[in-house]
Amino acid sequence: MDERLVEEFCRIAGAENVLREPIKLLTYECDALPHLRQTPALVVLPGSAAEVQAIVRLCGEEGVPFVARGHGTGLSGGALPVPGGVVISLARLNRVLDVDIPNRRVTVEPGVTNLEITRQVAPYGYYYAPDPSSQQVCSIGGNVAENSGGAHCLKYGFTVHHILAVEAVLPNGQLVQIGSPLPDAPGPDLLGLIVGSEGTLAVVTKVIVRILRKPESVQTLLAAFDSISEAGAAVSDIIGAGIIPAAVEMMDAVAIRAAEAAVHPNFPPADTILIVELDGPSSEVRELFAVVEDTCRRAGATTIEVAPDEAQRMRIWKGRKAAFAAMGRVSPNYYVQDGVVPRTKLPEVLGRIAALSQRSGLPIGNVFHAGDGNLHPLICYDERIPGQATLAEEVAGEILTYCVEAGGSITGEHGVGADKKDYMPRMFSDDDLDVMQRLRDAIDPRRLCNPGKVLPTPRLCGEVPGPYRQHPVEAAGLADRF
Amino acid sequence: MIAASMRQGSAGDAVDGVVPRHVAEPTDANELAATLQAASRDTQTTVLRGSGTKLGWGRTPSVVDLVVSTAKLNTLLIHRHGDMTATAHGGVTLAQLNRELARHGQWLPIESAFDAATIGGIVATNDSGPVRHRYGTPRDLLIGVTLALTDGRLVKAGGHVVKNVAGYDLGKLVSGSFGTFGAIVDATFKLLPIPQASATLDASYDDGEVLARDAMRVSTSQLEPMAFDVMLDGAQYRLRLLFASSPEAVSAQVDSARRLLSRPSTVVTGDPEMDVWTDQVRSPWAGTGAVIRFGWLPAKLAEITTLMHDVSQVAGSIIMCGRVSVGAGLMRVDGDVGTQAALVQRLRSSVWVGNVAVLRASPDLKQHVDVWGPASSSAGATRALKNMFDPAGILNAGRGPI
Numbered sequence: 092m093d094e095r096l097v098e099e100f101c102r103i104a105g106a107e108n109v110l111r112e113p114i115k116l117l118t119y120e121c122d123a124l125p126h127l128r129q130t131p132a133l134v135v136l137p138g139s140a141a142e143v144q145a146i147v148r149l150c151g152e153e154g155v156p157f158v159a160r161g162h163g164t165g166l167s168g169g170a171l172p173v174p175g176g177v178v179i180s181l182a183r184l185n186r187v188l189d190v191d192i193p194n195r196r197v198t199v200e201p202g203v204t205n206l207e208i209t210r211q212v213a214p215y216g217y218y219y220a221p222d223p224s225s226q227q228v229c230s231i232g233g234n235v236a237e238n239s240g241g242a243h244c245l246k247y248g249f250t251v252h253h254i255l256a257v258e259a260v261l262p263n264g265q266l267v268q269i270g271s272p273l274p275d276a277p278g279p280d281l282l283g284l285i286v287g288s289e290g291t292l293a294v295v296t297k298v299i300v301r302i303l304r305k306p307e308s309v310q311t312l313l314a315a316f317d318s319i320s321e322a323g324a325a326v327s328d329i330i331g332a333g334i335i336p337a338a339v340e341m342m343d344a345v346a347i348r349a350a351e352a353a354v355h356p357n358f359p360p361a362d363t364i365l366i367v368e369l370d371g372p373s374s375e376v377r378e379l380f381a382v383v384e385d386t387c388r389r390a391g392a393t394t395i396e397v398a399p400d401e402a403q404r405m406r407i408w409k410g411r412k413a414a415f416a417a418m419g420r421v422s423p424n425y426y427v428q429d430g431v432v433p434r435t436k437l438p439e440v441l442g443r444i445a446a447l448s449q450r451s452g453l454p455i456g457n458v459f460h461a462g463d464g465n466l467h468p469l470i471c472y473d474e475r476i477p478g479q480a481t482l483a484e485e486v487a488g489e490i491l492t493y494c495v496e497a498g499g500s501i502t503g504e505h506g507v508g509a510d511k512k513d514y515m516p517r518m519f520s521d522d523d524l525d526v527m528q529r530l531r532d533a534i535d536p537r538r539l540c541n542p543g544k545v546l547p548t549p550r551l552c553g554e555v556p557g558p559y560r561q562h563p564v565e566a567a568g569l570a571d572r573f
Numbered sequence: 574m575i576a577a578s579m580r581q582g583s584a585g586d587a588v589d590g591v592v593p594r595h596v597a598e599p600t601d602a603n604e605l606a607a608t609l610q611a612a613s614r615d616t617q618t619t620v621l622r623g624s625g626t627k628l629g630w631g632r633t634p635s636v637v638d639l640v641v642s643t644a645k646l647n648t649l650l651i652h653r654h655g656d657m658t659a660t661a662h663g664g665v666t667l668a669q670l671n672r673e674l675a676r677h678g679q680w681l682p683i684e685s686a687f688d689a690a691t692i693g694g695i696v697a698t699n700d701s702g703p704v705r706h707r708y709g710t711p712r713d714l715l716i717g718v719t720l721a722l723t724d725g726r727l728v729k730a731g732g733h734v735v736k737n738v739a740g741y742d743l744g745k746l747v748s749g750s751f752g753t754f755g756a757i758v759d760a761t762f763k764l765l766p767i768p769q770a771s772a773t774l775d776a777s778y779d780d781g782e783v784l785a786r787d788a789m790r791v792s793t794s795q796l797e798p799m800a801f802d803v804m805l806d807g808a809q810y811r812l813r814l815l816f817a818s819s820p821e822a823v824s825a826q827v828d829s830a831r832r833l834l835s836r837p838s839t840v841v842t843g844d845p846e847m848d849v850w851t852d853q854v855r856s857p858w859a860g861t862g863a864v865i866r867f868g869w870l871p872a873k874l875a876e877i878t879t880l881m882h883d884v885s886q887v888a889g890s891i892i893m894c895g896r897v898s899v900g901a902g903l904m905r906v907d908g909d910v911g912t913q914a915a916l917v918q919r920l921r922s923s924v925w926v927g928n929v930a931v932l933r934a935s936p937d938l939k940q941h942v943d944v945w946g947p948a949s950s951s952a953g954a955t956r957a958l959k960n961m962f963d964p965a966g967i968l969n970a971g972r973g974p975i
Binding site: 191193194195216237238240244245248249251252261263265266267268269271272273274275276277278279280281282283284286287288304305306307327330331333334335371372373374375378379431432433434435460463464465498499500501502503504505506507511515518519520522523524526527529530531532533534545546 | 653655656657658678699709712713722726727728729730732733734735736737738739740741742743744745746747748749750753754765766767768769789792793794795796797818819821822825826829866867868869870871872896898899900901926927928930945946949950951952953954955957958960961973974975
C-alpha cells in the first residue's frame with residue numbers, strides 16, 4: 092500500500108492505531124478458522140464511528156477492499172483479510188454506552204463482548220439471551236454479522252431476535268441507523284437483512300440489544316442412553332408433548348470419551364448422552380420437568396441425573412461445551428462441521444454419517460443441538476497420514492450433502508464466510524444466488540465490503556478447508572467451541 | 574397484456590378508491606412470476622393483493638394498472654408437524670392455516686384483526702397482535718420464502734429448518750415491504766405447540782399512573798405471560814395478561830400476578846377469554862375512524878396514558894390497544910379530518926412516541942398528513958434495493974413506505 096494512503100489512514104485514526112509491521116499483522120491473518128490465512132496490507136483500529144466512516148470513505152475513494160473484524164472468534168473465515176486490503180478492527184469501539192433497565196435495553200459499541208452485556212445487567216436480574224460458546228470473548232458486532240446462536244436458541248432465538256437497532260457505516264460511507272429503538276418502523280426489515288449478512292453489507296458501529304428478565308427457575312438433567320435412536324426418540328417425545336426446552340443437547344460415545352478425557356465431567360457410561368434444560372416460572376418448570384424425566388425413562392434412559400444445584404448444572408454444561416476442543420485428546424486433528432437437518436431427519440442423517448465414518452475409516456464424533464437439528468460432526472483424522480486431510484475434507488463436504496438432501500442447511504450458526512461459499516450452490520439455485528449477488532451489489536456496487544465471502548467464487552489456489560487448530564483464545568482457556 | 578387469468582377491474586377491486594384497469598389471479602407460481610414480468614416490461618403500475626384486508630394501508634395511488642391477487646395460490650403446502658414447521662402459499666389465510674395446524678396441536682402464533690387476512694399480506698405488512706409479547710412479529714417466525722420477482726424469476730431464501738444462516742435473509746427483507754420487492758409465493762414458518770391451558774387476568778383502572786405502576790411491577794417480576802396488553806378506552810383503562818402453559822403453572826402465575834396488581838382483577842377463561850382477546854385485537858379497527866400505529870419506550874407508559882387522556886379531551890372518542898412490554902400500539906380516532914390530522918401531528922411531536930404511521934385513513938386525511946412519516950436515515954439503502962428488485966418501479970408505486 093502506498094505511503095500516501097497509509098498517511099491518510101494515520102491521519103484518520105492516529106498513527107498508533109494503524110498497524111503495518113508484519114509481526115503485528117500476524118494476529119489478523121485469520122479468525123478462528125486458522126487454515127484460511129491472508130495477510131492484510133494494513134490494520135486500522137478506529138476509535139469512533141466517525142473514524143470508521145472516514146476509513147470506509149477513503150477505501151471507497153481509493154478502491155481498497157476492507158474487512159470488519161470483531162474479536163476474531165468466527166468459525167467460517169468471515170473476517171479473513173483480502174490481499175492488499177484493510178482490516179477494520181473494532182476492538183477499540185468497546186464502550187457500553189447506555190444501560191436502560193426500565194426499558195430493557197443496552198446500547199453498546201460493536202467491540203463489547205457478548206458476556207459483558209449480561210455482566211452489566213445481571214445485578215438487576217436481567218441477561219442477554221444469545222449465548223454462543225465463545226461468549227466470553229466474542230464481540231457483539233461479530234454476533235450481529237453472523238446472527239450468532241447458542242445452546243439456548245431453541246427457545247430464545249438468535250441474535251436477530253434480540254437486536255432493536257444498529258448504527259452502521261454503509262459501503263458508500265454513509266452513517267445510518269438501521270432498525271429503530273421503538274417498534275414498528277415503517278418499511279422493509281433492513282435490520283433483519285443486515286444481521287447475519289456476515290459483514291458484507293455494512294460495518295456496524297453501535298448496537299441496541301434487548302435484554303430479558305432472568306427466568307425464575309432453571310432445571311437441567313442429563314440422561315444416558317444405549318443408542319442414539321433411543322435418545323432421539325426421547326427428544327421427539329418431549330417436543331411432541333408440547334414442551335419447548337431452553338436447550339436440548341446430544342453427545343455420542345466419541346464425544347463423551349473426549350469430554351471425559353479433557354474436563355472430567357464425570358458423565359455416566361453411555362452410548363449417547365442427552366442434556367435437557369427447562370427454564371421459566373418455577374411452577375411451570377416443576378410440572379414440565381417431571382414430564383421430561385418420565386419421557387426419558389420411557390424412551391430407555393439407563394441413568395438420569397438431575398443437577399441439584401448451579402455447580403452441578405455448570406459441570407454438565409462444561410462437559411458439553413468442552414466437547415469440541417476435547418477432540419484433540421482423542422484425535423491428532425479434527426474437522427468441525429456445522430449443518431442442519433429437520434429434527435425428524437436426525438436418525439436418518441446420523442445413520443448416514445455413521446456409515447460414512449465406517450466407509451472412510453475416519454471416526455466421527457457427534458455433538459449437537461438436537462432440539463433444532465443443528466449437527467456438529469467432528470471428523471477425526473491424522474494429517475501426518477498422507478491423504479487423510481483431504482479425505483476428512485471430502486467427508487465433511489459429504490455430510491453437508493446429507494443435510495441438504497434431508498431438507499436442511501449447510502450452516503446453522505457458524506456462517507458461510509470464506510469456508511462454505513462454494514457449498515452454497517448445493518442449497519440455492521443459480522437464480523437464488525444471482526439475486527443475492529445483485530442485492531449485495533445494490534448496497535456495495537464496488538464490491539469492496541468483505542469481498543470473497545458468502546457467495547460462491549472460483550476457489551483460490553491453496554484455499555482448502557483444513558484441520559481444526561486451537562485458536563489462541565481457546566489455548567488461553569477463554570473460549571470453547573460449540 | 575391480457576392473460577387467461579386476467580379480467581377488467583371493478584369497483585370492488587379499488588385500491589384506496591382507485592379502480593385498477595385489470596385484475597390478475599394467477600393459479601400457480603410460474604404464472605404469478607410471468608404476470609409480474611409482463612407488467613414490468615410494460616411498466617404497468619401494480620399492486621399485490623392477498624384478501625385485500627389491508628389494501629388501503631399506504632398513500633393513495635394516482636393510478637393502478639394492475640392488481641395481482643394471490644387468492645388462487647391458496648394451498649397449505651406442507652405441515653411437518655414432527656419438525657414444527659409449515660409451508661403455505663401466500664394466499665392461504667391465517668385462519669385456514671391455524672385450523673389445519675391445530676389438528677396436530679400446533680399453531681402459528683400470529684393474530685390478525687381480519688378474518689380473511691392471508692399469510693402473504695401478514696408478512697408483507699409484518700402485522701401482529703398481543704402474543705407478539707412472547708413470539709415477536711411474523712418476521713421472527715418466518716424461516717423461508719419463495720418470491721416471484723419482476724424479472725419473471727422465482728427465487729427462494731432461508732429454508733425449512735429453524736436454524737439456518739446460509740445466505741441473505743430475503744424473508745426479513747420482504748417483511749414489512751408492502752409488496753414493493755416482489756410477490757410472496759410461499760412462506761415457511763416455525764410453529765409452536767398450542768398451550769395446554771390458559772387464563773386471562775383483566776384489571777381495570779381509572780388512573781393511568783396507577784396502571785403504569787402495576788404494569789411495571791408485572792414487567793419486573795419473573796412472570797412470563799404470553800400476552801401483556803393495555804387498553805385505553807375513554808376514561809376506562811385496562812391491563813390484560815394472558816397466561817398460557819401447563820394447567821398448574823397457569824393457575825400459579827395467575828395467583829402471583831393478582832397479588833402484584835393494586836386493583837381487583839377478573840380471571841377469565843374459556844370462550845369469554847377468547848372474547849377478551851378478540852376485543853383487544855379488533856377494537857382499534859371497529860367503526861370507520863382513522864387507525865394510527867405508534868411505538869413508545871415501554872417505561873413511559875404513564876406518560877402515554879396521560880397523552881392519550883389529553884388527546885381524548887380534544888379528539889373525542891379514541892381507543893388505544895397496545896403491547897405493554899414492547900411499547901407498540903394502535904389507536905383509533907373518530908372525529909373529523911382536522912381533528913385526526915392534528916392528533917397525528919401531536920403524536921409525531923411527542924418525545925415519548927415514535928414510528929407514527931396512519932394505517933387506516935380517509936383519502937381526505939391522506940391529503941393532510943403523510944401516512945408514513947419521516948423516512949429513516951437508511952432509506953437510501955432501501956431505495957437501492959427497491960431499484961434492484963423492481964427497476965421499472967411498478968410495485969406499490971408511490972404508496973410507500975419506500
